[in-house]
Structures are given as structure tokens and as C-alpha cells.
Amino acid sequence: MIEKVFRTRVWDAYSQDETCASISEYECGCYHIDHVYGYVELIDIESTGNRRVAEIVCTGLLNNAWPLIRYRVGDRVEYEIVDCCPKCGRIGPIIHEIRGRTGDVLVTPSGRFYPHISLIVNRLHGVRQVQLVQKAVDKIIIRFVPSEEFLDLEDEKKMLDSFSKAVGEPISWSLEKVNEIPRTAGGKFRSIISEISN
């Protein structure tokens, strides 16, 4: 639909909030690693023939403020080793498929998926962190850590409005104000926790 409306071609790309690795779709129809963005190591998990599945481990080259070295993102790719792409000449490998994060996603009553909430969270006022906990397909808790600027009634209402408008489906949203949102044992912040089964 986007291609039709804007009369253009949509290109796919992969990266992370942590700015460590970027993989883009090119005119050759393949995905390639953007080597200037970060140094990407592919740690093989399994291989069949010339296809391999690997975990991405990356060292970002663009984030001077918070450099991450050999960062294990938790994402996987299916790839093929080549010196350079036979169609466009870019340095290999060829990435055939990006298998997203194994992390949680929100599922709406109509069956839509939301793996990221940062675009909504970035527009909120007076919050340090937000974590969504999905209790049921129509029941989501917005757990948040307020900053000093947080205005109880006003910002709470705005937060509820922002999420319900962005998702736009019959979901019961509730708020849970906390002092801290614990990280995983591996030190990662989970923006979404799904407590519903597959």
C-alpha cells in the first residue's frame, strides 16, 4: 500500500536502538551488512549446505557516547558466505533473512503485532522509562518510571491517550507507577513483556 500511495519502492533495513549493526536491502535484491555502521560478527548456530543461521554480535562504529563492543543483540540471520555479491559487487556475506529479536511483541485483538513502542514513548512527557506488560489480548499495563517533571494527572492522561490512540483497538490500558524497572539477568531492558501464550 505504501508503494502504491507514494509511487515509490519501499526498502527494508535492520538496525537497533543501540546503533551497533545495520543490514540493508539493496537494488540487487539482497541484504548486505553496512560495514561503515558497525563491525558485525556472525556466530554460527546451524548450517545446511551453504546456508547458515547465525547470531549477530556487533561492535558499533557510530556511537561514541556509548560504545558497545561485541554486543550480543539477540537477533539471528540466515546467510551465505560469499566474497562479494554476484549481482552488485558489494562485499559479502549475503543475508537471506533477518530473524528478529526473540523478544516479546504486543498482539492486538485484531491480530496486529507491535514489536517496538519507542516512537510512542519518545513523545511522552516526564517519564524515564516505560515497559508494557500484556496480561491478555485486550489488557495491557503501562509500567513507568516518572521523572521530576512528571505531572500526575495531566501526564497520566496523556500517556493513556497516546497508547490507546496509537494502537487504536479495544484494549483496556492501565498505569503502574514504579521507582525502577528491573533489567534482565543479561542486563537488557525489556520494553515489552507478554504474558499471553502463542
Ligand SMILES: [Zn+2]
Ligand atoms: Zn548485492
